[in-house]
Amino acid sequence: MKNKVYLVCLLFCLGSLNGIAQSFEKTNLGVKSIINSNVVEIQFYTPEIVRVIKYPAGKSFEKKSLSVVKIAEATKFISNKQGENLSLKSKSIEVVLNLTDGNVSFKTLDSKSLLNEKKAGAVFTDFNDAGAKTYSISQSFVLDKKELIYGLGILQNGKMSQRNQKVHMVQNNTWDFVTFFQSDKGYGLFWDNYSPTDFSDDPEETSFKSEVGDGIDYYFMSGGNADGVISKMRDLTGQVPMFPKWTFGFWQSRERYKSQNETVEVVKKYRDLGVPLDGIIQDWQYWGDNYHWNGMNFLNPEFPKPQQMIDDIHNLNAHLLISIWSSFGPKTNQFQELKDKNMLMDFQTWPQSAKDVWPPDMNFPSGVQVYDAYNPEARDIYWKYLNKGLFFFGIDGWWMDSTEPDHLDIKPKDFDNKTFFGSFRKVRNAYPLMTVGGVYDHQREVSSDKRVFILTRSAFAGQQRYGSNTWSGDVNSTWEMLRNQIPAGLNFSLCGIPYWNSDIGGFFAGAYNQNWNGGSGAKNPAYQELYLRWLQFGAFTPMMRSHGTDVPREIYQFGKKGEPIYDAIEKTINLRYALLPYIYSNAWKITNGQSSMMRALVMDFDDDKVKDMNNEYLFGQSILVAPIIHAQYTPEIIVKTNEDTGWNKNQTSDKPKTLTVDFSQKKSKKVYLPAGIEWYDFWTNKKYKGGQEINYETTINEIPFFVKAGSIIPWGPKVQYADEKKWDNLEIRVYEGADGEFTLYEDEGDNYNYEKGKYATITFKWNDLKKTLTISEQKGSFSGIIKERQFKVVKASSNTGISDIASEKIDKLISYSGNEISIKL
Template identity: 30%
Template sequence: MYSTKLIFALILTAVMAACSSSASEHVLTENSITITLPSDEPTAPKQVRLEVITENIIRVSSSPQDKLPPSSSLMITDKLPSPPTWEQVETADSICLKTSQLQAWVSKQTGEVTFKSASGNSILSEAPSGKAFGPPADLDQDGIFSIRQSFESDADEALYGLGQQQTGLFNYKGYHVDLTQYNSVVAVPFLVSSRNYAILWDNYSITKFGDDRDPMPLSELRLYDANGKEGFLTAIYANDKSRPDEGLIEQEGHIAYAFLDDLNKIPKDFDMANGVATWQGKLQARKNGMHHFHMTYSGYIKVWANGKLLVDRWRESWNPGPLVFDVPLDTAAATDFKIEWIPESTQSFLSLKFLPPDPHKTDSTYTFRSEAGKMLDYYFVAGNNMDELISGYRQLTGKAQVMPKWAMGFWQSRERYKTQEELLNTVAEYRKRNIPLDNIVQDWSYWPEDAWGSHDFDPARFPDPEGMIDQVHDQYQAHIMISVWPKFYEGIEHYRQFDEKGWLYKQNIINRQRDWIGEGYISTFYDAFNPGARELFWKQINEKLYSKGFDAWWLDATEPDVLSNASIQHRKSLMNPTALGSATEFFNGYPLVNAKGIYNGQRATNPDDRVFILTRSAFPGIQRYGAATWSGDISARFDELEQQIPAGLNFSLSGLPYWTTDIGGFFVEDKYDRPDPEGEALDEWRELNTRWYQYGTFTPLYRAHGQYPYREVFNIAPEGHPAYESIVFYNRLRYRLMPYIYSVTGSVHHDDYTIMRPLIMDFGEDTAVREIDDQFMFGPSILVNPVYHYKATSRSMYFPKGAGWYDLLTGVYQEGGVQKSVDAPYGKIPLYVQSGSIIPLGPAIEYTDEKPAEEITLFVYGGQNGSFELYEDEGTNYNYEQGKFSIIPITYNDPDKTLTIGDRKGNFEGMLTSRTFRIILVEKDHPVAYDPDLTSNIIINYTGEAVKVTLGEQWLNKSQ
């Protein structure tokens, strides 16, 4: 074992040994081994360093230069634990860094690293020649390289995480994943494996993961036109949607209208706002097997292969989104292929590329490939389960805070409340109807039209902002969040303050690029990588907004989206250079540093109130800044609702615990908003919102938002309608579950827990769950099964092995390890509770701090032993960081049916010193329907000391 007393002797020994060798050299420090490799290839590693972080975490760094650059990281916290003791093991061709839990072996010749368990079982190996360096594609700067690292991968391995993609994929094994910040796409280079390891890739540039080949144009396939002639597809650009076969005919091998600059390639005579474009013909492979097609689209898009409809989607024209679909292709026979695109606008987008099969790239390996960095740098995290991997991620990047309790309640928002009166009337209506609500959101454009970035309120529409805020707080007992952009119109006072310091990205100003407001205004974003700029941004929003009493921050366009739909190269030019270096090197890091400035600013200004940030983009480490993320400007459709489920699950597996989606979807099809939906469209709109509200109730943050039609429940449907009744029922259920939900929130901080849990987290031994992307656990107990098809009245679901399952609403029992269809009528989302669960239900409340939970009903689900920790603190401040919180441990022993409410641990100001617990036992042979007001003959008056009771049939009041 190594200690500081031995370090100089060890270094001297290593250097002397290296001098006697013609191969590699290695140097030891107190926490690392650095190897100098014999290769002189400019693209190969010259230096490889293994650094011990914890017993289960090892950092790998590498460079093609003679010396590794100084360590510097935005994502890694500056509060890493002290390194543990470790030992070096050396063989003729390898050196090992060995902790009590983990071994990392590095080849003296190639620098390839293999990770093994303490017992020597292989966990992960870098692929042969897996490390590679090269010149960045668009950057000529000494000491900056493009970087690639490949790893070997078993064919049956499943790979998750990587932020929030919108491709509909859950398991990324075998696929190409583009980690580029974009509206609704969040790049988080943290990977978790079904083999219970994780990799945190410490790089800020655009990164390709998995099959890192760049997708190819369609012309790389053998193409045949509508007449069977080889070479191209037949394209028809028709200006009348009702006559798609009549229009300009082209022979095309590329469909590449991905960005603004590409739209000039579209035939000038094509009326994009009213027309339809089709591509028809055949595709024939150059290699047999499954081909992955990568599409970017907006407007209406349909794709057929051999007459089968594969894609039928829609997105608002100004905000294209990604999609991946698979088509098996053959070298011997061509496949009929057709695309139909209705752009709906003069600025709509479509591109289609593909990747052919390659077993090495898809089955045997996966790769991280980044555009730019000073060195290759990643952290390997080992664990026994995915919770341990997430905990390792947070050890590296920082703890997630306990969110303010009110943030776990319901938020109402729309795009947007145009006046003070609209906002106040909305809160008043919720209170009048006794529908629970904790937060109202003022979205963008509250400022005068020509003063974006001023953070001023337009006095004609918001005559008394302070009075509005006070009324929300004092009369309605709610909180209010404000939208803030990092964007400034040229010439306003806040712009000048940044400009005189050189803290603005100026290229958009030089370009004289106008935005979409009125006749258009010229603007740009501030450089959040500059510490002084971050301080100035906080100073401005503090003076204009926080001082007025706003509770929380909605940080929009934090990719940063300086110009929507610009090409990636153009986007880089618009944020170049940053204070830290080129935009190529730091492209993906903006949301992290932007959130950092607000968090540090508010905590310095007011250390008492918890910071709460909602941001459209994210990056590793953002959880330590009180930040949550929403899934961006998505469309109001059932297929988009379906796609949000794997997006949210992978976001959670990326180590980021707080996520939300626009309930109802953000932008809507014409049938819903011109002027109001009616008939079948109205029925579909109400059902879509009902199903989305049901799902949103059980996501970490519960929030409705979107374009017109308005998303308030009373604007969706009248009282008495099934949509209204269902939405209000699940809203009230969430508030009854607040003791459960807030306890889980506490566990996020104290135990590095994850709220929204893919089944692989809790049932990893059950291989059937690896591909399940539409079911998840909400906390430890509740299995959530969203319904995402129009007019569906049932859905197929899997009950994981290792537990029995109780229908939450009826109490009816179901054995695990079964796939079956379950009822899902209009007003119901199937919810099941795992046997052994203990769920605390609180009183009926209309906001989270309306009254303390003096009476709690404990629903105990028999069949297995169980436990739960009831967590409480002061709700809105950071005193929990100083230990001011309490935990009441609750355990259930199933064989003898005993429930123990243990000694309370801890205390805080305002803590209830006594309370009442009512106990409800639900068993396989004694189903009990959900009723939070159900009476029981077992009532415990709890004063903080342990109480043990035996449960039996006598628990239930016979009158029930």
């Protein structure tokens, strides 16, 4: 201690510039200094991750992060003071602290600038937060003029790069905010604050400004590329568990199935039609009425035998998700217990009225209130009722709706609500992280036999660790909204949260619904085209889930077999199931290898033309998807709703309408193929050189997608559900033109034994020069492992075309018993 004091005093006495002392103190993790009346602390969490803390001198700053779970590692660094600058070098990056003005900058080890704070960029403004004296805080940075940044969460702005805009970040129905961005220079920045925050970027500065904060607290991470940054973000905020295999099949939903008979009959109908289906979702009101909102019990007389309903669904080899919320009606036991413990928040939330009417009839207020999910005891109470009311029936997963949560008719005093961590204002944006995490943690404590699966409407940094797939909220049924979903999902994935989906067909479809061609909106060609194109996009997202209101979405609503729309829907669902071995193996790459399933093209291609591309992406690392996102056969319909709350049903019309469309016509779409590689048209096997835009002929039942040369894709059997058939007779498709590698992953499908090493992998390697495919020795073991199987090897270039389900020509039929084998094609 004496030596430390001596060092500080020595530096204080020796260093001075313009009357400002240039002193610093070494800490266990980095350095600490008082500069211009502010404490500045730099902490190395790893050689690549650095935490920066700033707060007014004389105050204290103690914070347990809600997002960050990593404990800082002991990291070696070299410090060197030259003039007013203090340089701290780890083995990976250099951090420079200006001891005169307190600015921090980040560089590569060869002194290339990564990110600089703006001079005088840290601002603390006194703020009274519901009686607590604190600050509003902001920090500004200076980015390169041509630098592109990605992330910030799910944003419905249609933008890929998030430069040159202002975003007010308060969680709502269709915008899920994550205070994180990453740069095409290979670094990321996480602003660790949960209060309402303004992100702003213009040519002069890039800043985060938050309403409440005892100090500035952010993490800089150097990853070298997008995957590297994502790996650092997950190292900091949590890793991604495996989802059950069945979650990657097709899911049918609607707002809402009104009886247990209706729910079960949908599954039976799919089975009768021979159309694949893995899950059905039961939406709200199975609890009866709004006074019993989210009662977590089957109080509705239309659900008299819930165990029989669930057993019936399971006997049909399907799974059930059920709607649960973050709020409770006043006649529920949960409400009373939480109220007695002061664990409810008083602001307007959905539903506002006790009547199921729109607009809400406020003569009959529902009294529904949001619970304090920040409170660990409140989360215990939530799970207690969820466990005894629903989980014990054998329900397979949770549809956690309104996890942002819904906050309607917002008043400033609403944010004064007290939570376990202080005001609601202080922790507002982390609400979804808390409520979703509470369910995940509790289910993990009581069961390892069933993987947690949560479908949720909101997210915050770190939520990837909680077995959740976030959907983009109650979006409109419009082409513009479909276009917005691609960059929304990609930017969310670039925040390190890989599982995302959207309501296939859009949620609000009332504009299409009334008396079209003598039927509902499902018979309206304008909606048929939009729904089908959305479904074709949805087949290449982490969860393929059809859902919405106003227009029913089941395949049989759109026609019958032999009709173009029905056949195209069926073809798309079958395509999804054929890709399951590829998808599930890519899920393992997420859990085990820090990968992402939806990949912005900037992640994989050094091509300036794709850096800001918002209409194409990779699904896994082999398949280029170019969804059709403009109407080709029908006019585009504009639908407007309240972006914050959704729920505006004034888009219907009672006038009969007709529209005749010839869906057999061929159309065209421009597709850009990234440079540096050759591409195969999936449907024809025609090969294209990358770095060019092509005019691609399209049909109603196919969208353009391409396979990268050097890819190896396992092709699954035709099935009715994910686990119907073992993968003992897979087709292995090899796309020539470059060396390639793919690892097939298999496990028990729906438990956590993989965490104990109970899984197996088979790696396929293609040597393009030698035209040799090597199948490795099978590694690992688990209960039910396939010991004898066949692989049907198909070389793409040897066919004029490969069908969507199975190839007509097989180049090699290989019997495989787990030992390495090489074949020449």
